[in-house]
Amino acid sequence: MNCIEKIQEIGPLKIIQLFFPIANFHAIVVIDNIALGPSIGGVRVSMDVTVEEVKRLARIMTLKNSIAGLPHGGGKAGILADPLSPKKEHYFRLFARAIKDLKDYIPGPDMGSNEECMALIYDEIGRAVALPEELGGIPLDKLGATGYGLAECAEIACPYVDIDLKGAKVAIQGFGSVGKAAARFLSEKGAIVIAVSDKKGCIYNFEGIDVKEIIDIKEKTGSVINYKKGTINDPSVLFSLPCDILIPAATADVINRENVNDIKAKLILQGANIPITTDAEEILHKKRILSIPDFIANAGGVIMAAMEYAKKTEKEAFDAISEKIKKNTDAIIKMALGEDIIPRKAAEIISKERVLKAMRYQGGI
Ligand code: NAD
Numbered sequence: 001m002n003c004i005e006k007i008q009e010i011g012p013l014k015i016i017q018l019f020f021p022i023a024n025f026h027a028i029v030v031i032d033n034i035a036l037g038p039s040i041g042g043v044r045v046s047m048d049v050t051v052e053e054v055k056r057l058a059r060i061m062t063l064k065n066s067i068a069g070l071p072h073g074g075g076k077a078g079i080l081a082d083p084l085s086p087k088k089e090h091y092f093r094l095f096a097r098a099i100k101d102l103k104d105y106i107p108g109p110d111m112g113s114n115e116e117c118m119a120l121i122y123d124e125i126g127r128a129v130a131l132p133e134e135l136g137g138i139p140l141d142k143l144g145a146t147g148y149g150l151a152e153c154a155e156i157a158c159p160y161v162d163i164d165l166k167g168a169k170v171a172i173q174g175f176g177s178v179g180k181a182a183a184r185f186l187s188e189k190g191a192i193v194i195a196v197s198d199k200k201g202c203i204y205n206f207e208g209i210d211v212k213e214i215i216d217i218k219e220k221t222g223s224v225i226n227y228k229k230g231t232i233n234d235p236s237v238l239f240s241l242p243c244d245i246l247i248p249a250a251t252a253d254v255i256n257r258e259n260v261n262d263i264k265a266k267l268i269l270q271g272a273n274i275p276i277t278t279d280a281e282e283i284l285h286k287k288r289i290l291s292i293p294d295f296i297a298n299a300g301g302v303i304m305a306a307m308e309y310a311k312k313t314e315k316e317a318f319d320a321i322s323e324k325i326k327k328n329t330d331a332i333i334k335m336a337l338g339e340d341i342i343p344r345k346a347a348e349i350i351s352k353e354r355v356l357k358a359m360r361y362q363g364g365i
Pocket of ligand 1: 145146173175176199200235250251252298299
């Protein structure tokens with residue numbers, strides 16, 4: 001039996017839809033697997049989040065938590081609302097009360113939610129991660145946990161595709177918590193950020209973008225396109241720019257059959273969750289473009305959240321991110337090269353193995 005045939009289904013365990021028609025409230029919770037411990041996963045707030053999307057994201061969390069060696073399973077939630085709604089606090093309090101008895105799910109932040117939202121949930125039910133510092137949390141977005149992990153991942157992956165990280169040219173799609181921190185930590189390692197984008201547009205300068213300045217501009221004006229020392233274009237142009245490392249750090253399925261052949265980078269670090277469609281990942285593999293999957297490359301945030309839950313310090317959290325992401329990046333690249341499979345498949349095999357073993361101990365399969 002080859003290792004791909006060894007993969008078996010591991011979830012989802014529970015799919016729950018929460019409706020409060022009077023309050024016009026609708027939320028979704030998926031607990032994918034809890035064999036390794038209570039599930040941790042973010043709460044996405046979006047007008048169009050679907051059960052299917054939450055299911056896919058919950059599975060990514062199972063794989064991410066397992067391969068990082070965390071004592072947690074995978075889950076995810078979605079609240080169908082405008083992230084800028086003035087009723088956001090009300091929605092989070094309703095959501096918290098509705099999941100009070102769902103003790104196998106520990107909520108964290110995701111797109112459209114942040115540490116303040118986690119504080120609201122914590123206030124209602126005493127269970128959430130990525131809390132504000134005042135409540136004993138380690139503020140993972142402020143510290144840039146996920147971006148830090150991406151830079152650690154780059155350090156290991158670069159030599160496999162003959163890139164010298166010092167001087168490597170980097171393009172980043174999405175300039176939120178993940179994109180900004182990735183730019184900051186990669187430039188500290190000597191990489192040159194040549195392009196960044198947000199919803200409003202993409203800006204590039206092949207001589208390099210001043211990372212500190214563009215972060216400041218994004219925070220003050222709301223968009224990277226207000227940075228004056230570069231060329232402005234449509235957001236989608238970013239994927240076709242010449243660079244060494246490409247980091248999708250915005251939404252799902254942004255690299256797909258339509259644009260995958262435009263990519264010039266030798267290395268892709270998946271900052272967002274599921275940013276590349278399955279068929280595009282196969283094409284990248286055939287073209288020998290190394291693509292490190294989301295649940296390896298962007299695990300920094302959940303590792304820090306789990307460290308906070310275990311009452312560890314900020315330093316212990318950063319050390320854990322570095323150690324786990326470097327080890328896993330190396331392991332999956334070696335396996336992918338050795339068996340000529342895509343890195344995502346290699347990562348799934350390693351990750352599922354731990355979940356399946358734990359399920360066996362619990363009589364789960
Ligand atoms: P964020 O909301 O802080 O930032 C998202 C950024 O993406 C914004 O700058 C937005 O303008 C930009 N964007 C949206 N659509 C775009 C488009 N079509 N083209 C270009 N830019 C676009 O979100 P975040 O916390 O940085 O998360 C980004 C992604 O990373 C999400 O997929 C999230 O699930 C994933 N992720 C986040 C963390 C974390 O620690 N925050 C951890 C793991 C994974």
